[in-house]
Amino acid sequence: MASTSVDVKELPASYVFVADVPGIKNSEVKVQIENDSILKISGERRRDDNPTFDVKYVRAERPAGKFMRKFNLPSNANLEGVSAACQDGQLTVVVPKIPPPAPYKPRTFDIPIGTLVYTNPK
Template identity: 40%
Template sequence: MSLTRYEPWTLVNRLHHDLDRLFGHESSAADDESRGAVSDWMPAVDVQETKDAFVLHADLPGVDPKDIEVTMENGVLTLRGRRQREERQEESGYRRVERSYGEFFRRFTLPDVADSEAISAKTTNGVLTVRIA
């Protein structure tokens, strides 16, 4: 059973998105939808199948739960959200920044037996847990 959707244009879309950001062009949500949504970063996700449900765990430290959107349409579970950049003071003297900020977007194609009406989601300690019966 495959739980991820292969999207062959992901790398091209990512390059386009990165070039837009490099040159200061902001894309709208409509632009993202028309060319395939692109993430600024991707959370690590585990998906497991139990005898009565599909359970997804996504690492989202620093993401406010109100900034997370979980939807399921036509058998495709979509996670979308945003991690806000912390305000920095110029005198902080950062030498290295490794944490990613901005929009994230993940899609997972689930089998037909996944019930789009039976979804629950919660966050605990920076981990989003989505359960689909």
Template identity: 40%
Template sequence: MNPMADINGNLASAMNHLFNFPENIEKLMFSDRSDSKGMTSIPVDILDSPKEYIFYMDVPGLSKTDIQVTVEDERTLVIRSNGKRKREDGEEEGCKYIKLERRASPKFLRKFRLPENSNVSAISAKCENGVLTVIVEKLPPPPKPKTVEVAIS
């Protein structure tokens, strides 16, 4: 047995548990199969820092107006794009492309069930240099219950 495979499997399992991800990646990507037609999966990195969760997604060719970030059902983070990228038309009549290698930006939809300590009212997102960054602040931990000593008479 490969020890690295076990470590990676346990790490993936821990992340799935932390974010309430189903073990099956297909269930994670799309909640409704009918919504998934023509959509693609965009890889995501999720960083767990002491004060926030940070999601990083590469979205080349898309601007911030092409992407929607919402929260559904109280704790489901939804990131989607309609995948529209315009091709530059030739400025002069009679221009045509000789080669087209860059694919149009894909439509995508990703859903993440956020942990209970996520502050869904304090989510921010920015799109710079082809990278979408979504920051979900964590709620402060609940105060520890105080122990009150009662004198026995």
């Protein structure tokens, strides 16, 4: 199982994964979430030579075959909002962040003085 180079970026509102997948189309790459915590990118690079021609490889440096990468996602990843697209041989996966809860702000307010109210009647 071959690998592929991936950049991981953190933006204010999302995590962005960019993978090099030259020669691969949208339909040939698979993006999955495993166990609600792992981003899995997989696919296969094929040498699509025309079988009607006699092709002789003088040099074959480009990796071919299946590839796979896995990344642990942080706890604030919004798994339902993950989107992915392939363009110019680059796969980009955007994982939005769950917005942090509103910060705790202690309140100050008045209690009216008058009739007492008991939750459990006497």
